[in-house]
Amino acid sequence: MTVPARVGETLARATRTLADAGVEAPRHEAEILLGHLLGRSRAALWSHPEKSLPDGQHRRFLALCRRRAAGEPTAYLTGHREFWSLDLLVDPRVLIPRPETEHLVEAVLARQPKGIVRILDYGAGSGCIALALATEYPQAWIIALDMDGGALAVTGQNSSRHDLQGRVQRVQARSLDALAGENWLDVLVSNPPYIRAADLSALPATVRQHEPVQALSPGLRGLEVIDSLIQGGLRLLLDAGTLALEIDSPSAAGVRERLLTSDWADVAILPDLAGMPRVVVARRRRR
Ligand SMILES: C[S@@+](CC[C@H](N)C(=O)[O-])C[C@H]1O[C@@H](n2cnc3c(N)ncnc32)[C@H](O)[C@@H]1O
Incomplete structure (x- = not known):
């Protein structure tokens, strides 16, 4: 059985991926992308880093991060x-x-x-x-x-x-x-x-x-x-x-x-x- 990914660890990993790709403010952008996907505010992400992410959402988040790391602007990824x-x-x-x-x-x-x-x-x-x-x-x-x-x-x-x-x-x-x-x-x-x-x-x-x-x-x-x-x-x-x-x-x-x-x-x-x-x-x- 796979252990579900947690919000805090997922954000930390995504921040490293975006930083390695040269994205400015990688933590901020990772939070915007995850908040968008989950329909939650960034404050809600900070206050519950222990929450688990269902597998499908985790995969969708990783895909968004890959697109961001490849250069697509965050606003086009969220649509807002x-x-x-x-x-x-x-x-x-x-x-x-x-x-x-x-x-x-x-x-x-x-x-x-x-x-x-x-x-x-x-x-x-x-x-x-x-x-x-x-x-x-x-x-x-x-x-x-x-x-x-x-x-x-x-x-x-x-x-x-x-x-x-x-x-x-x-x-x-x-x-x-x-x-x-x-x-x-x-x-x-x-x-x-x-x-x-x-x-x-x-x-x-x-x-x-x-x-x-x-x-x-x-x-x-x-x-x-x-x-x-x-x-x-x-x-x-x-x-x-x-x-x-x-x-x-x-x-x-x-x-x-x-x-x-x-x-x-x-x-x-x-x-x-x-x-x-x-x-x-x-x-x-x-x-
Ligand atoms: C710099 S964008 C500004 C968009 C928006 N007003 C903003 O501030 O974010 C310029 C816009 O002008 C349009 N545009 C470019 N050349 C034009 C022209 N000759 N006549 C009319 N619109 C033009 C483009 O399609 C684009 O939407």
Whole structure:
């Protein structure tokens, strides 16, 4: 008869396996995977390390650890990631929401008063930005635009999950040209793909091999989507309407220059918690 595996020992072994594979925070990730499989909180795992694991669950846990050790991101293995206190579904069709993208939501909140506002989230992916803003602006109408139908399906699942589908309209398009009219938008927000194609190879393998490439890089320059938003946003935004974009350090100076030399005002670059340029904000100049 085999002795059943116990939670504490199983976690200790999994932590060693993940550490050997170079996973950062291996104990934390092992706990997330086991908690997910058992439907228990991490605190419940800590408080009952003596609990035994049925053989089937133990085997499933070892399989998940093997996939994690081989580089699959934990969020794709559990199918969940928290953003702005919202539990979001994620899968390989969407970028896994990053904590630093919450600075983008903060930047919009700091600039755009509450009220009946129209917000466009360009490159919605999981819908993390659109849904965070929908909860913060209860009277807002939000367009979640993405070129990828699979990503928009995930946006839709998350909108329904948080009962926000009535105020979040999904649009599949690959340019702002798909949106008609002028002067009707209060906020254009985007975490666009911004990595130069040549720099993709420098990304960690777990990102490079598992997250959608169209979510990471727009092409050779890295600025292709950002440029189109800086240009196209002028047509759609109301006077003094807000533009808020996530950027990386290498592109910060160039993006600032582009904004200062066209019809944008109040241009500011905001840092992330590490002090690196992370968000650029600007207002459409009054006509
Ligand atoms: C960096 S991801 C951001 C996803 C999500 N907003 C987030 O912050 O986690 C960029 C998204 O933009 C979409 N995208 C890339 N190029 C695009 C384009 N030209 N037009 C529309 N969407 C695009 C990708 O499919 C991807 O979902």
